[in-house]
Amino acid sequence: MTSRAGSVLLVIMGALTLQGGGAQQEHYDESFRPQVHSSPQRNWTNDPNGLVYFHGEYHLFFQYNPYGDTWGHMSWGHAVSRDLLHWRQLPLAIPEENGVMIFTGSVVIDRNNSSGLCETAKECMVAIYSGDVDTPEGHKQTQNLAYSLDDGRTWTKYRNNPVLDLHRGDFRDPSVNWDDAHDRWIMAVSLPRDHKVSFYYSEDLRQWVHVSDFGPAGDTNGEWECPDLLQVPSHGKQGSLWALKVGLNPGAPQGGSGEQYFLGEFDGSTFHVSEQPGAHGWTNYGKDDYCAISFNGIPAGGQPVLLGWMNNWDYAEKVPTSPWRGQMSLARRLSFVSDRAGLALAQVPVIAPLRETAVILPRFTSSGEEQVATLSPPYELDFEEPSPGAKNYGVRIYSDDLHWTEIGFDLIKDDFYIDRTKSGDTSIPGFGVRTDAPLVRGRGNNARLIVDRSSVEAYVQGGTIAMTDLIYPKSASNRIVFFSSSPGDGKRHAQLWKLASIWQTTDAKRDATKR
Ligand code: FRU
Numbered sequence: 437m438t439s440r441a442g443s444v445l446l447v448i449m450g451a452l453t454l455q456g457g458g459a460q461q462e463h464y465d466e467s468f469r470p471q472v473h474s475s476p477q478r479n480w481t482n483d484p485n486g487l488v489y490f491h492g493e494y495h496l497f498f499q500y501n502p503y504g505d506t507w508g509h510m511s512w513g514h515a516v517s518r519d520l521l522h523w524r525q526l527p528l529a530i531p532e533e534n535g536v537m538i539f540t541g542s543v544v545i546d547r548n549n550s551s552g553l554c555e556t557a558k559e560c561m562v563a564i565y566s567g568d569v570d571t572p573e574g575h576k577q578t579q580n581l582a583y584s585l586d587d588g589r590t591w592t593k594y595r596n597n598p599v600l601d602l603h604r605g606d607f608r609d610p611s612v613n614w615d616d617a618h619d620r621w622i623m624a625v626s627l628p629r630d631h632k633v634s635f636y637y638s639e640d641l642r643q644w645v646h647v648s649d650f651g652p653a654g655d656t657n658g659e660w661e662c663p664d665l666l667q668v669p670s671h672g673k674q675g676s677l678w679a680l681k682v683g684l685n686p687g688a689p690q691g692g693s694g695e696q697y698f699l700g701e702f703d704g705s706t707f708h709v710s711e712q713p714g715a716h717g718w719t720n721y722g723k724d725d726y727c728a729i730s731f732n733g734i735p736a737g738g739q740p741v742l743l744g745w746m747n748n749w750d751y752a753e754k755v756p757t758s759p760w761r762g763q764m765s766l767a768r769r770l771s772f773v774s775d776r777a778g779l780a781l782a783q784v785p786v787i788a789p790l791r792e793t794a795v796i797l798p799r800f801t802s803s804g805e806e807q808v809a810t811l812s813p814p815y816e817l818d819f820e821e822p823s824p825g826a827k828n829y830g831v832r833i834y835s836d837d838l839h840w841t842e843i844g845f846d847l848i849k850d851d852f853y854i855d856r857t858k859s860g861d862t863s864i865p866g867f868g869v870r871t872d873a874p875l876v877r878g879r880g881n882n883a884r885l886i887v888d889r890s891s892v893e894a895y896v897q898g899g900t901i902a903m904t905d906l907i908y909p910k911s912a913s914n915r916i917v918f919f920s921s922s923p924g925d926g927k928r929h930a931q932l933w934k935l936a937s938i939w940q941t942t943d944a945k946r947d948a949t950k951r
Contacts, residue, residue, distance in 0.1 A: 464939035468757045468890040468908060471814040471937040472790055473746065474523040474764040476513055480505050481762035482752065483609075483662060483727035483745050485512055486543030486563050489734050494520055495588050496743070496764065497529055497563075499540060505761040506753045510537040510568070514588060520741065520767040520786045522938045530563060530582050530591045539577070540609040540662055541565030543588075544621070544641070545733045547614075551641040553583040553594065560585050562641055564623070566608035567598055575605040579625065581641060600625075600636070600644050609662045611729060612641070618704040624680065628659035633682060635665075635705065647705040650680060654696050654716050657687025662695075662727035665702060666740050671771040671782055671898075677710070678702040679772070679781060681719055681742075683727050685749050690871050692750030693726040695719040699772060699779050713778030721873035722854060722904040723748045723866075724891070725765050739769040742783065746891060746904055750866040756908055757890070765904055766886060766893060773900060777876045780900040785893065787816060787886055787935070795932040805919045809932060812912050813887045819930035821845070821881040822920050829920040833887060835860055835909030843885060843894060844919075850875040852883070852896050854905045861908035873901045886935075887914070 469475065479501050486497035493516045500513030514529040530538045547559045554560035561584040566577050578598035582591045600610075610625040615637070623636040623644060631652035636644040651660065662683040669676045681697045688694020697719050700709040709715050719728060719742070728744025744765045747755065755761060768783035795815075797808045822829055830844025841859040845852055855870040862868035875881065879897035886893040889912060894903040918928060 466758070467912065469760075469939075470763045470888050470890060471939065472521070472787065472886065472888050472935055473766060473891065474515060474517075475762065476500060476515075476760050477525055478505070478759040479503070479761070480507055480753075481513060481745070481760070481764075482507065482747065483540045484729055484743050484764055485540050485565070487729055487731040487741075487743060488543040488545065488561065489731050490545050490561060491587055493518060493587065494731065495543065496523060497543065497588075498764070499745075500528070502528055502531070505759065510539055512538050512563070512565070516588070519789060521790060526589065529588065530565065530593070533593070535569055537568040539566035539568045540727065541579075542610060542612045542729065542732060544612050544614065546583075546641065550621075550639060551581070551583070553581070553641075555585060557585050561588055563591065564599075564610045564612045564641065566610065568608070573603075576601070576603065577605060577607045578602075579607075579610050579623075579644070594642075596642070599642050606659070609727075611662075611664045613665065613732060615704055622665070622704070624663040624665040626660050626663050626682070628661055631656040631660050633660065633663040633665075633680065633707075635707070637705070648707070650698075650707045651682075653709065654698065655684055655687070655689075658684045661685060662729065664729045664742075665707070666730045666770075667702075668699075668740060668770050668772045668781065671773045673774075677772050677779070678707065679770070680707050681728065685726070689718065690721065690723045691866055691869065692723060692748040695726060695728060695744070697781055699781065710779060712774070714780045715778070717780060718873075719781065719783075720744070720902045720904050721852075722871045722894075722902075723750070723869065724906045725902070725904040728765065730770070739771065741767050741786070742770055743767045744904075746906065748866070751864045754864045755906065756861055756864075763891070768899075768902070773898065776878060780876070782899040783895060783902045784899050785884070785886060785895060790814070790935040790938070791816065791933040792936045793934045795934060797928075797930055797932060804921065805917060807915055807917045808930075809916045811914055811916060811932070811934065813889045813914065814935040814937060815887050816933045816935055817885045817887065817916065817930065818932075819883055819918075819928070822922075822928045824922065826920040826922040829918075830883075831885070832917045832919060833892075833909075834915040834917060835911045835913070839910045840917075841892060841905075841907050841909075843883065843892065845875070845881050845883075847875070847881065850877065852881075852894070852901055852903070854892055854894060854903055856892075856905055856907050859907040860910045867906075871903055871905055873903055876900070
């Protein structure tokens with residue numbers, strides 16, 4: 437190689453390393469660019485992968501196409517955070533190689549080097565991912581390992597991959613956890629077209645023993661993907677339950693991709709669904725929250741944290757963003773509630789540290805419709821049922837006179853909804869819809885909204901209803917209008933906060949996310 441060719445190569449390599457590296461973090465200011473949600477600087481992303489906490493960092497790996505803004509060449513991208521809010525993108529973690537794409541999976545901390553892959557280190561990170569490959573015998577999905585000895589910065593694929601091969605074309609998305617009670621690893625992995633989650637155990641992450649299958653159960657309208665098995669603490673009281681979450685695509689109730697959960701018991705081998713009402717539910721009633729998984733490695737006693745891909749396979753490749761396509765939901769802390777209506781999973785978003793300025797809202801007047809503020813996203817708006825109660829109330833966020841998103845309660849139909857039919861760019865097929873969730877009486881008709889430049893996340897009835905919907909508004913300025921079907925003297929209980937952008941923060945804050 438000539439020295440010129442060598443230096444050209446170095447420049448290219450430098451550019452490639454930076455892409456997804458550190459310097460680009462300054463910008464993140466394009467229209468529709470999420471300001472409180474994680475998104476890659478450029479190119480396509482789908483599912484979060486390998487969520488794990490290790491040595492003071494939360495790691496977000498994600499399905500990533502290093503070469504373009506549509507699905508393909510699937511590899512694992514990488515970002516880290518110290519607070520689940522400020523993310524810093526790092527160089528590509530695990531690339532597609534020899535025609536094997538790196539599909540969804542998890543990362544565990546192998547604390548005692550049970551796998552033997554940590555070499556001389558006491559503990560290391562091990563990724564368990566699905567390899568997707570076309571072979572002469574046909575299309576195959578298998579389970580594979582890769583390991584990192586430097587806190588996830590570089591990865592080596594295990595030389596005896598795959599570790600689990602059923603010679604099937606649909607066998608994917610392993611979710612692996614340490615089972616403390618039985619001193620072994622447990623894997624939940626999907627057989628998508630059979631609508632089953634298979635459970636395996638292992639002592640060394642390399643040899644896996646099949647113990648049971650769960651399903652078909654609940655909704656089987658589409659393929660089952662991205663299972664996640666986790667233990668969830670009770671809200672406020674003692675005790676815990678197991679939750680098995682599984683993605684469904686297509687055919688979810690709101691159209692396209694959706695996710696159902698089952699609450700019950702796991703004895704180390706078999707998952708049993710509880711017989712209480714509410715044991716089967718939906719992690720999200722919006723259109724745009726898919727393949728959420730929980731963080732491994734959360735210190736003992738910490739609440740589980742779930743994070744999903746904010747999109748829907750119905751139109752994911754068509755959303756009007758550039759130079760990136762795809763973003764993640766907020767992280768949500770999980771618990772379950774058990775009340776007179778039965779069981780439910782509850783989700784509380786991690787957002788409070790970004791609250792900047794509390795916006796003073798005018799006193800409630802006697803009109804049925806009232807503009808209370810003009811604000812640019814990101815912001816948080818929390819509101820409760822007005823008193824005296826109204827049958828239909830909520831908020832409209834206008835981006836111009838003809839375009840708004842309506843978020844409301846219809847207490848005649850016991851329904852909470854986000855209506856984005858007039859939200860802005862709704863030309864993408866399947867996008868211009870209203871999403872609905874059944875309200876449960878007695879759980880309190882409150883809502884917490886997180887409005888970003890291209891999304892609304894709603895947490896309702898104490899987080900037992902989560903609804904996440906993308907929007908592509910006509911401008912970056914919102915008129916916030918409350919409406920209520922029963923005008924009159926009364927009280928509106930609402931709070932509005934301007935949120936700090938995770939990208940436009942001070943150097944000190946950004947540095948806090950650095951190692
Ligand atoms: C779900 C999914 C997974 C698969 C990945 C491929 O969104 O289809 O089942 O592993 O995406 O990118």
